[in-house]
Amino acid sequence: MTTVEQAEQIILAQIKDYGTEALAFEQALGRVLAEDIKADRNLPPFNRVTMDGIAIDFDAIVKGIRTFKIKATQAAGDQPVDIDANEECVEIMTGAALSPTVNAVIRYEDLEINNGLAKLLAPEVKHGQNIHFKGTDKRSGDIVAPSNQVISPAVISLLASVGKANVLVKKMPRVMIISSGDELVEVAATPSDYQIRKSNNYTVKAALKLHGLDADMMHIPDDPDVTRKQIETCLQNYDVILLSGGISMGKFDYIPQALQDAQVTRLFHKVQQRPGKPFWFGKHDNGALVFAFPGNPVATFMCLHRYVLPWLDATLSLPPKEHVYALLDRDFTFAPPLKYFLQIKLKSTPMGTLAAQPVEGNGSGDFANLADTDAFMELPPDRDEFKKGEVFRVWKF
Ligand SMILES: Nc1nc2c(c(=O)[nH]1)N[C@H]1C(S)=C(S)[C@@H](COP(=O)(O)OP(=O)(O)OC[C@H]3O[C@@H](n4cnc5c(N)ncnc54)[C@H](O)[C@@H]3O)O[C@H]1N2
Ligand code: MOO
Numbered sequence: 522m523t524t525v526e527q528a529e530q531i532i533l534a535q536i537k538d539y540g541t542e543a544l545a546f547e548q549a550l551g552r553v554l555a556e557d558i559k560a561d562r563n564l565p566p567f568n569r570v571t572m573d574g575i576a577i578d579f580d581a582i583v584k585g586i587r588t589f590k591i592k593a594t595q596a597a598g599d600q601p602v603d604i605d606a607n608e609e610c611v612e613i614m615t616g617a618a619l620s621p622t623v624n625a626v627i628r629y630e631d632l633e634i635n636n637g638l639a640k641l642l643a644p645e646v647k648h649g650q651n652i653h654f655k656g657t658d659k660r661s662g663d664i665v666a667p668s669n670q671v672i673s674p675a676v677i678s679l680l681a682s683v684g685k686a687n688v689l690v691k692k693m694p695r696v697m698i699i700s701s702g703d704e705l706v707e708v709a710a711t712p713s714d715y716q717i718r719k720s721n722n723y724t725v726k727a728a729l730k731l732h733g734l735d736a737d738m739m740h741i742p743d744d745p746d747v748t749r750k751q752i753e754t755c756l757q758n759y760d761v762i763l764l765s766g767g768i769s770m771g772k773f774d775y776i777p778q779a780l781q782d783a784q785v786t787r788l789f790h791k792v793q794q795r796p797g798k799p800f801w802f803g804k805h806d807n808g809a810l811v812f813a814f815p816g817n818p819v820a821t822f823m824c825l826h827r828y829v830l831p832w833l834d835a836t837l838s839l840p841p842k843e844h845v846y847a848l849l850d851r852d853f854t855f856a857p858p859l860k861y862f863l864q865i866k867l868k869s870t871p872m873g874t875l876a877a878q879p880v881e882g883n884g885s886g887d888f889a890n891l892a893d894t895d896a897f898m899e900l901p902p903d904r905d906e907f908k909k910g911e912v913f914r915v916w917k918f
Contacts, residue, residue: 523789525827525860525899531788532802532828535810536836539692539760546680549672551733552690553837558666558676561683563656567618570597572651574613574632575639576623579648581607587641591634610639619652626651669838671733691837694760696729696736698722699751701767701776702816703743720888721765721814721821728825728918732833736763743767748779756783756809763829766816769799776813777801785811793902794860796820796885800828818888823862823897826918847877847898847915853907855900862897864890865915877915891918 523531541555570576577589589610593602597616604611604622611623612634619626628651631643659665665679672680672690680688700722706712708719722738729736737759741751748767755762767776768790777790785803792800797820801813812829814821834842847867855861865877877898882890896917900907907913 522793524793528792532832539694541689542692543687546688549688554668555691556689557664557668560659560663560665562661564658568655569653570617571653572628574628575610576613576626577610579625582646589639591637693734696761697755697759698725698736698738699764701741743773745775748775749782752783756805762811764813765821768801768813797824817885819885845915846912847875849911850876850878851909856905858902860902861900864894865898
């Protein structure tokens, strides 16, 4: 049987560049930057006042001058006001551009102002104080945000400040999420005593949405011809198809045969893991990829986080995520020779470590348990006993 590591390698060998597109920067949150963003001018672009008060020439301090005549008041955005003599000052606001004739700013708190005269109260004034000097953050032309990173709120701030109204981002693969199974009804419907509502497809859609990808959704009934035809149509119009359900040994599990009939080459079927053992992965001649997850909700959820999201990151040229590890906080036993993805609740400890508290639930149909946990811990298949304090890799969701 394919191991987890082999499955991962087979999937990561299928990364592909889906190109780039330009977006209004406000629409780009969560997308992947596809160009280096450069400063269009120095940052800050002028000697920027950082405190409300007065601006003076430091020479005046050297000469012992302590009272200044206010020549004018300058707001942020105003043209800089020059002084003509050491005894003069400009009343000036945070964010204003300093004139070259002044080089120290004194806060209102350190002044007494009466009848147009500002008297110094603070004993000490330093040359250059309360000034954010031009070009000290970045020089014009410097890269402020390199490509191949997720556009975060901080990057949005940089795009805005360098005037990047439109930005190049990586195109997302076109993804179709297919649910299957005649037992499934719509969310707004009232199921019979033998039916359940669809949920996997919405979970997958939501997880992709968090990664900046808007996927489409459809449902296929348990009918082999319809299944094949619908899959064939999707293969022509989508880069990636994510199926859930219908891939195990059941009489109505038509998906693997339909995929084969639709000329999708199987790259693996069944992985040495729980949940998610029946996981199926393949590729069509036109390059479209098919991830067929086992229908049990926890299996679908795990396979999405363990295989698809890392594939998506790699496809979008994002650097691999740092591995996260945690300490098991109690002994745990799992006998089958499968890699076990244990559901855990993570707690950070005062020692600066992460502790993993197992919250097992009732198997891979127990999706309610997912809401009580926040990660899977990946336990190796070659042993049964896992001891408190041992460290294993975790996958946060
Ligand atoms: N004889 C065997 N039976 C099963 C095996 C096996 O190896 N031999 N494997 C089991 C494992 S493990 C899993 S996981 C499931 C996977 O089965 P399928 O992929 O064929 O999934 P279904 O049978 O269609 O559904 C399983 C379960 O999940 C529910 N489901 C499906 N889709 C959705 C959806 N969109 N939203 C919510 N719930 C969904 C479905 O109703 C079933 O309850 O097979 C075991 N059997
Ligand atoms: O893969 Mo199944 O999810 O073990 O139930």
